[in-house]
Every structure is written in C-alpha cells, then in structure tokens.
Amino acid sequence: MQNTVKEFTPVMNSELDSRVRLFRCRLSDRPDQPGMLVDAYALITERYVVICDTMICPEDMEALLGEIRAELAGRQLLVINSHADWDHCWGNSYFKGQFAAPIIAHERCRMRLLAEEAQEKLRENRQQFPYFHSVALVPPTITFTKRLVIHGGDLTIELFPAPGHQPDHIAAWIPELRLLMAFDAAERPLLCLNTPETVQETRVTLQRLKAMQPRHVLCSHGQTTSPMIIEANIRYLDEIERRSRALLATRKPADEEIGTAALLLGYPLEEVLGDDRDAIDYDFYRQTHDNNIRHILRWLMQASG
Numbered sequence: 105m106q107n108t109v110k111e112f113t114p115v116m117n118s119e120l121d122s123r124v125r126l127f128r129c130r131l132s133d134r135p136d137q138p139g140m141l142v143d144a145y146a147l148i149t150e151r152y153v154v155i156c157d158t159m160i161c162p163e164d165m166e167a168l169l170g171e172i173r174a175e176l177a178g179r180q181l182l183v184i185n186s187h188a189d190w191d192h193c194w195g196n197s198y199f200k201g202q203f204a205a206p207i208i209a210h211e212r213c214r215m216r217l218l219a220e221e222a223q224e225k226l227r228e229n230r231q232q233f234p235y236f237h238s239v240a241l242v243p244p245t246i247t248f249t250k251r252l253v254i255h256g257g258d259l260t261i262e263l264f265p266a267p268g269h270q271p272d273h274i275a276a277w278i279p280e281l282r283l284l285m286a287f288d289a290a291e292r293p294l295l296c297l298n299t300p301e302t303v304q305e306t307r308v309t310l311q312r313l314k315a316m317q318p319r320h321v322l323c324s325h326g327q328t329t330s331p332m333i334i335e336a337n338i339r340y341l342d343e344i345e346r347r348s349r350a351l352l353a354t355r356k357p358a359d360e361e362i363g364t365a366a367l368l369l370g371y372p373l374e375e376v377l378g379d380d381r382d383a384i385d386y387d388f389y390r391q392t393h394d395n396n397i398r399h400i401l402r403w404l405m406q407a408s409g
C-alpha cells in the first residue's frame with residue numbers, strides 16, 4: 105500500500121481540436137510499473153462543458169475541473185458515464201455538491217451502479233488502494249437506451265449503445281470532427297472480453313465503429329487517438345478465432361489446457377504486441393490476452409455444441 109502511485113495529468117494532443125481536452129489518471133501499486141492508465145475528456149462546446157467519464161475518485165474530477173475552470177463561465181456542466189466499471193465513474197460524487205451536474209448514461213449503467221456488486225467492488229478496492237476512501241457510488245441521473253443527442257451549438261455529441269465489453273457500454277460520436285469516443289469498446293494494445301457470451305456482441309460493435317470511418321478515436325486505455333486501433337482490435341480477435349478454429353479442427357482441448365490459453369494456441373502476448381510496447385502493463389495484458397483466448401475458445405466450442 106505504501107508504494108502505490110496515483111497521478112492525474114492533462115494530456116496535450118496537437119492533432120485534436122482544441123475543444124476536446126484529454127486527461128489521464130495513472131494508478132499503480134508498483135512505482136516502477138506503468139500500472140493502470142485511464143483517460144477522461146472534457147468537451148468545450150458553445151452551450152455545454154461535457155465531462156466524459158469521471159475516472160476513479162472525486163479528487164480526479166476536482167483536478168479536472170481545475171484545468172478547465174475558465175471554460176465553465178456561461179456554460180452548463182454535463183457529465184457522461186461510458187459504463188459502470190470503477191475506472192470510469194467512481195468520480196461521480198463530485199457532481200453532487202458545488203459543481204452539481206446531470207450525469208448521463210445508459211439505463212443499464214444506472215442499474216449496475218445501484219447493484220450490490222458495485223458496493224462489493226468498492227469495498228474490495230478500498231482494501232487495495234487508499235484512493236477510494238472518498239468514493240461514494242452515485243448513479244446517473246439521466247438515462248437512455250437507444251440514442252441521446254447533446255446539441256452543444258458548435259458541436260453535436262451523439263451517444264449510442266456500444267455493448268460488448270459491458271452490456272451498459274456506450275460510445276459517442278462528434279460528427280463535426282468525425283471524432284469517435286470509443287471508451288472501452290476499443291483498446292490498445294488489445295481489448296478486454298469479459299465472457300464467452302459477449303464475444304459476438306463485441307465484434308458487432310467493433311464493425312459498427314469501423315463503418316463510421318472516424319478520423320480520430322479516443323480509447324479510455326492505451327494512449328492512442330488513431331482510428332487504426334479499431335482495425336487492429338478486429339484483426340486481433342480474427343487471429344485468435346482463426347487459431348482457435350485450427351486447434352478445434354484437430355481436437356477438443358481439456359479444461360486444464362484452456363487455463364493456459366496463449367500457450368495452447370501458440371499465440372504469445374509478444375506476438376500480439378509486435379513493436380508496439382511502450383508503457384504497457386504487461387501483467388495485466390498478459391492475463392487479459394489469456395482470458396480473451398479462453399472466451400473465444402469457449403464461444404466456438406459452445407457454438408459447435
């Protein structure tokens with residue numbers, strides 16, 4: 105616990121429109137490791153300042169608003185939660201007090217934040233890190249299921265469901281900038297499947313995001329704004345499926361073999377990463393890669409009975 109590190113930093117990105125501001129939070133239990141990096145955004149439109157995700161604790165939002173204080177004058181503050189995972193909405197309680205603001209999300213995000221599992225996760229994280237003591241779970245106050253459009257005047261923000269990573273996950277499209285906020289629907293170096301049942305939905309969402317032909321893609325994890333990330337995620341899942349099908353054509357692996365999935369498929373994390381290796385939490389992505397293979401194998405085995 106003494107060695108934990110938490111940093112909040114604004115991120116400069118000259119490729120993006122100046123109305124789109126990036127912020128990054130780093131949380132690590134080992135100072136020499138990059139740990140978990142999660143991004144949040146502030147969109148400065150004529151009418152609204154829109155905060156997209158609230159990171160991991162209210163202090164993050166205090167720091168973020170400190171960076172954009174001048175922009176708040178004359179603009180209504182709005183908050184969006186991309187989904188109910190802890191690293192995206194645990195700063196929500198900051199928007200109950202002096203900076204009270206509506207919090208917009210998918211209806212299922214509200215349900216997830218109100219569920220006992222969310223409280224359980226908070227108790228768990230409090231034991232691991234000191235940064236969660238000020239966190240209070242605050243559910244979204246405006247919810248939708250199909251589509252919600254924020255007309256900011258100069259910028260339009262179209263929110264729509266992008267399920268897969270989680271069932272409540274949404275993405276946002278700003279047509280004036282051809283900018284897609286994919287949040288956790290795309291991720292560098294690789295995305296995170298949670299169950300065999302979500303494999304298909306995740307891929308449908310990726311194809312849909314690709315078809316929008318964005319000029320910029322913002323992912324919550326992975327420090328990239330390149331639209332190539334969507335294609336890279338699609339290729340990655342295709343490659344796991346191809347190798348899994350090849351294996352299953354010869355034999356059905358035993359349960360204990362699926363436990364070491366990357367080994368079983370002969371598809372190590374290093375091969376996935378290629379030359380793209382900076383600031384990556386190896387332990388996390390090695391485990392995520394293994395889980396992804398496991399979920400795709402089980403999904404294919406279920407499909408073939």
Ligand SMILES: [Zn+2]
Binds near residue numbers: 142189192288324325
């Ligand atoms: Zn996340």
